[in-house]
Structure formats: structure tokens, C-alpha cells
Amino acid sequence: MTRLPDTPEIAIVGGGIVGLVLAAGLTRRGVQVKLFEQARNFREIGAGIGFTRNTVNCMEKISPGIVRALRSGGSVNVSLDETDPKSYLRYINGYGLQSEDDPMYQKPLLRLDAGVKGWETVRRDQFLDDLVKEIPEGVIHLQKKLSMIVDEEGQDKVVLQFTDGTSVEADAVIAADGIKSTTRKLLLGEDNPASYPQYSHKVAYRALIPMDKVAAAIGEYKTHKQHMHVGPNAHLIHYPVNTNTIGATVVVSDPNDWPLDKPTTTPGSRKDVLEALENWSLPVRNLVDLFPEQLDRWALFDLAEYPVPKYNKGRVCLVGDAAHASSPHHGAGASFGVEDVLCLCTMIPEQTGQFVREREVSKGDALRVAFETYNKIRRTRTQWLVNSSRRVCDLFQQPDWADPAKRVKAESCFEEVKDRSFQIWHFDSSKMEEDTIRDYRESVGR
Numbered sequence: 001m002t003r004l005p006d007t008p009e010i011a012i013v014g015g016g017i018v019g020l021v022l023a024a025g026l027t028r029r030g031v032q033v034k035l036f037e038q039a040r041n042f043r044e045i046g047a048g049i050g051f052t053r054n055t056v057n058c059m060e061k062i063s064p065g066i067v068r069a070l071r072s073g074g075s076v077n078v079s080l081d082e083t084d085p086k087s088y089l090r091y092i093n094g095y096g097l098q099s100e101d102d103p104m105y106q107k108p109l110l111r112l113d114a115g116v117k118g119w120e121t122v123r124r125d126q127f128l129d130d131l132v133k134e135i136p137e138g139v140i141h142l143q144k145k146l147s148m149i150v151d152e153e154g155q156d157k158v159v160l161q162f163t164d165g166t167s168v169e170a171d172a173v174i175a176a177d178g179i180k181s182t183t184r185k186l187l188l189g190e191d192n193p194a195s196y197p198q199y200s201h202k203v204a205y206r207a208l209i210p211m212d213k214v215a216a217a218i219g220e221y222k223t224h225k226q227h228m229h230v231g232p233n234a235h236l237i238h239y240p241v242n243t244n245t246i247g248a249t250v251v252v253s254d255p256n257d258w259p260l261d262k263p264t265t266t267p268g269s270r271k272d273v274l275e276a277l278e279n280w281s282l283p284v285r286n287l288v289d290l291f292p293e294q295l296d297r298w299a300l301f302d303l304a305e306y307p308v309p310k311y312n313k314g315r316v317c318l319v320g321d322a323a324h325a326s327s328p329h330h331g332a333g334a335s336f337g338v339e340d341v342l343c344l345c346t347m348i349p350e351q352t353g354q355f356v357r358e359r360e361v362s363k364g365d366a367l368r369v370a371f372e373t374y375n376k377i378r379r380t381r382t383q384w385l386v387n388s389s390r391r392v393c394d395l396f397q398q399p400d401w402a403d404p405a406k407r408v409k410a411e412s413c414f415e416e417v418k419d420r421s422f423q424i425w426h427f428d429s430s431k432m433e434e435d436t437i438r439d440y441r442e443s444v445g446r
């Protein structure tokens, strides 16, 4: 699309999934975009990530190139089952010996139907590699670490300053700089606890394992289908990330503190995981036996204790993890960032451009209103996700799973798990687009 004369110049900070999806969406709409990423290269870890049908629909609306990247990155249905194209999320008992006759038996607890191709899973690194290819040349600027934003009333442009001493101007800044967002700290101030992520007292261990090895460890059926194994103080999730690899994550409770100045990942080992899963069922322990001996121990931080009070200030706004970093137990953090992007792309540049033309306001002023609208539309839902992720993790990891007398009580959690999952999957993105346009127009008196 050719650039319209009144389309704004937007600076995006951060080139993770959300920043790149935003760059793809805005450039497709003719907006002049500069994306600044602190790293030398785009990097995602080799682990799995999943997106619901609803999120893939949002990607399609933002830019079909994003879905193209997802598919060329090798995405698969979370249930690799040639006889049934539907995606199911399966919850099973992961703890203890469950049948004297068959040590591999695990009791099914809940099967959630996400519809035809309702969950697509992919290797993060492969998706990101292909997503970068969808961004037009000249947009991405690597090794640019944001240090300061100057957004002064009365000045035509916002100024971004980088640690290498350079600076650039833009009509507005959208920050997708992740859970440790510099921009969030600049907006809220160093003394505000919401400027910093908080430890959720869970650690994760992740591995990618060849499918043929997994089949021998847990059986063919489970290998080809996503399963969440629940039990006391831990859970294990695995799913195919392409046609020959399984992504597996074990999440373990950790009563200790994790200071913010400590690296988020520290060295761990398979032995640590096996110790945490002592007395768990045989398939779970067999699968963990296939993890590499040396593993990263990922501390899971989020923004649950001190939610960000407002996602925008002046001509700057926060999206994705920078605004609402969540623990990963719904598998929806990036998906909610994609919804944020759709909300912004609904207004920029069409609604903002119309406002500029009709009222002769500056592009910056039109974007201020767009960011106010974005905050209004997105904050409640995204902060619900942060809370709900912690809640479902508590349900998956109830200590009661270990107590035969309390097993029935523990199992009663699944109606709640279902309701919370549906709240994510059955989101009406068309209604969000309508609400966004209506609210924007009301705010500018149209």
C-alpha cells in the first residue's frame, strides 16, 4: 500500500512477536514505521508456542503475511490426528500409580474442544524467522536500545533516545519491549512497583524432543496430542510443534524469592525436574527422562501483583508483555498482544487520518486519542488474563491431587478451567473492532 500524506510515523520499540506483528500490520496500512530492537539479531528460543483459532483470525485481519509466516514456520494442529481435524486440549491426572494392571494408565479429566484447527502450535524461532521476512526493508533497526523518550506538550514530535547516543523522532511510540519494559519504567517512574515484573513463584523447564522417542516413552496416542498432566505443586504440558517434534514444559512451584537483579534463567538439570516429580506417574517420568541433562530454569514473572494502571501516556503506549505480562498457564500471552495490535490497527491510520483531515489536528493529537481508546478497550480483558493465568495454575497444581480423600474435590476445578479457557478462545474480535471505532469517534466528537 502506498503511504498517504497524513499517515503518521510510528516508532515501535521491541522486535519480539508482538512488535513484529505490529510492524507487519501498520506497514500493510501504509504507515511509516521504524522498529528498534536492542539485540544484534532476532532471537526466539527453540520452544513451542500455540495460538487459538481466534488469534489466527486476528493475525489474518492484521496482515495475512503473519499467518503465512506461522504456516511456513511449520505450524501444526495441536492434535495431530488424521481422522479428526479438531483441536482438543486434554487434561489428565499426572500423579501416582493409577492402575495396578497398567502403570502407563492416566485418568482423563477434561477434554476441551477448540474446534477445527482450533489451536495451532509452532516452534517460536521458526515462526519469528519467517515473520521477519514479512516486514518491508528499511523498517527494522537492530542494536538500538531505547534509553529515554521525550514527549513534550507543544512539540510536534516525540523523541526517542538510544544508549548509543543517537536519537530519532516520530509522531508516536508504541512499545512492545516485553516484560522488563524500559518504556513502562519511563512512563510510570522508577518508584512505581508496577514498573517492575513480579515473581509468580513458579519455574519452568522446557525441552524439544523428537517425536519417535516420545512415542516410546508415553505411547503413540499421547505423543500426537496436546496433554496437560496435573498434580501437586507442578504440571507438565506437551504438544507437537511440527510433524516430528514435541515441545514439553514442566512448571514447578517455588516458595523462594527470586530477586529482580538475578538473571531470569539460571542453570538447572533434568535431575531437579525428576526430584520435583517424584511419585508422579510413569509416562510423566519417562518423558522427563528425555529432557537434556542440563536445562535452563526459567523464573516465571508477571505483572499480577502491581498491574499497570494505564497503558498510555501522551503519544506513547504499551502493548503485549510490556503492558500485561502474564504467567504462561493459559498459553495466551502473545495472543493477547496480537489482539492489542488489532485494536490499534483498527484506528491507525484510517480513523486517525480522518480526524487529522476533518479537524486539522496534528497527527500526534489524533494518536493521543487512539492510545486513550486502546487503553479503554484493552485493559480490563488483558488484566483478567494475568489474574486468570495464576488462578488456573493454582488449580492445575492443587496439593489436594496427592490426597486420595480430596481427589474428587480437586477434580471439581474443571468447570472453572473450561469457563476461563472459553473466555480466551471465544473472544469476538469483530465486536472489539466495532467498539474501538465507536469509542474513537465518540472521543473526537464524530
Ligand code: FAD
Pocket: 013, 014, 015, 016, 017, 018, 019, 036, 037, 038, 039, 048, 049, 050, 051, 144, 145, 146, 147, 176, 177, 178, 179, 180, 181, 182, 183, 204, 249, 319, 320, 321, 322, 326, 327, 328, 330, 331, 332, 333, 334, 335, 336, 337
Ligand atoms: P518479547 O517477546 O519479550 O519481546 C520484547 C522485545 O523487546 C525483545 O526482543 C527485547 O530484546 C526488546 N527490548 C526490550 N527492551 C528494549 C529496549 N530498551 N530497546 C529496544 N528493544 C528492547 N503465549 C501464547 O500466546 N501462546 C503460548 O502458547 C505461550 N506459551 C508460553 C510458554 C511459556 C513457558 C512462556 C514463558 C510464555 C508463553 N507465552 C505464550 C507468552 C509469550 O511468550 C509472550 O507473551 C510473548 O512472547 C511476549 O511477546 P512481546 O513481543 O510482547 O515481548
